[in-house]
Amino acid sequence: MKQEQGRPADVVLKELLPQLIAKLSFPKAMKWNSTGVRFARPVRWLVALYGGATLPIEAAGITAGNRTEGHRVLGSAKGIAVRDAESYLKGLERQGVIPDPERRRHMIEEQIATLCKKTGFTLNVDGDLLDQAVYTTECPNAIIGSFKPAYLEVPQEILMTSMKEHQGFFSLRHKETGTLVPHFIAVTNNRVKDMGLIREGNERVLAARLADAKFFFDEDRKSQDSEERVKKLAGVTFHQKLGTIAAKAGTGQ
Numbered sequence: 001m002k003q004e005q006g007r008p009a010d011v012v013l014k015e016l017l018p019q020l021i022a023k024l025s026f027p028k029a030m031k032w033n034s035t036g037v038r039f040a041r042p043v044r045w046l047v048a049l050y051g052g053a054t055l056p057i058e059a060a061g062i063t064a065g066n067r068t069e070g071h072r073v074l075g076s077a078k079g080i081a082v083r084d085a086e087s088y089l090k091g092l093e094r095q096g097v098i099p100d101p102e103r104r105r106h107m108i109e110e111q112i113a114t115l116c117k118k119t120g121f122t123l124n125v126d127g128d129l130l131d132q133a134v135y136t137t138e139c140p141n142a143i144i145g146s147f148k149p150a151y152l153e154v155p156q157e158i159l160m161t162s163m164k165e166h167q168g169f170f171s172l173r174h175k176e177t178g179t180l181v182p183h184f185i186a187v188t189n190n191r192v193k194d195m196g197l198i199r200e201g202n203e204r205v206l207a208a209r210l211a212d213a214k215f216f217f218d219e220d221r222k223s224q225d226s227e228e229r230v231k232k233l234a235g236v237t238f239h240q241k242l243g244t245i246a247a248k249a250g251t252g253q
Contacts (some may be wrong), residue, residue, distance in 0.1 A: 010050045018197045022241040047082055070095020071138055097138040105134045111142035121172040133187035141188045145203045149182045154182040154217050166209045211246040
């Protein structure tokens with residue numbers, strides 16, 4: 001039997017926490033300051049406590065303290081003094097941040113269901129898009145917006161892709177016919193008296209995206225000659241070492 005002398009938890013945490021932070025990785029990360037540390041977003045502050053006392057660890061050139069910030073719009077400029085886990089969670093909520101992701105998910109699902117019930121539209125259910133909304137908002141607030149019905153001339157798959165990939169919007173269908181309707185649901189990260197301003201902003205941005213989609217769709221339809229289309233593929237590289245899309249199409253591979 002081997003017995004090892006233990007060490008105080010705060011001492012162990014001071015050693016481990018910087019190492020754990022350094023091991024955090026993201027599909028997309030950048031260097032945000034002179035330390036060269038890569039992270040998904042700029043590291044502005046750190047909070048580290050044990051037993052009510054601050055653990056002054058250092059990471060990304062920042063020393064940890066006991067203060068954090070709430071929502072950038074709804075929160076107070078004074079920030080939050082953290083004493084323990086309970087004060088941290090309650091303090092964030094008072095400052096406009098819902099820290100529990102599952103609660104945010106439930107809020108979004110309920111808000112979307114209410115909008116669909118009110119309008120009579122049916123949601124195009126998309127689990128990935130829901131996850132995106134959950135993890136990119138602190139204070140989720142779903143709103144419904146619209147776009148010009150003329151854009152419905154574009155294939156619905158193109159419209160749905162533009163809404164999802166470019167803006168993170170949910171598309172909607174007619175309850176009876178199942179066809180796409182000129183409306184969308186956006187999950188915003190804010191709560192203001194006049195949500196109409198936010199809705200109008202989202203509508204303007206989406207309109208630009210749909211205009212682009214319609215333009216390219218209309219341009220593609222101008223040429224019905226398959227041979228002419230194939231010739232254009234010569235200008236599209238499939239892979240630097242494998243040639244063009246035209247060559248790939250010619251071999252049938």
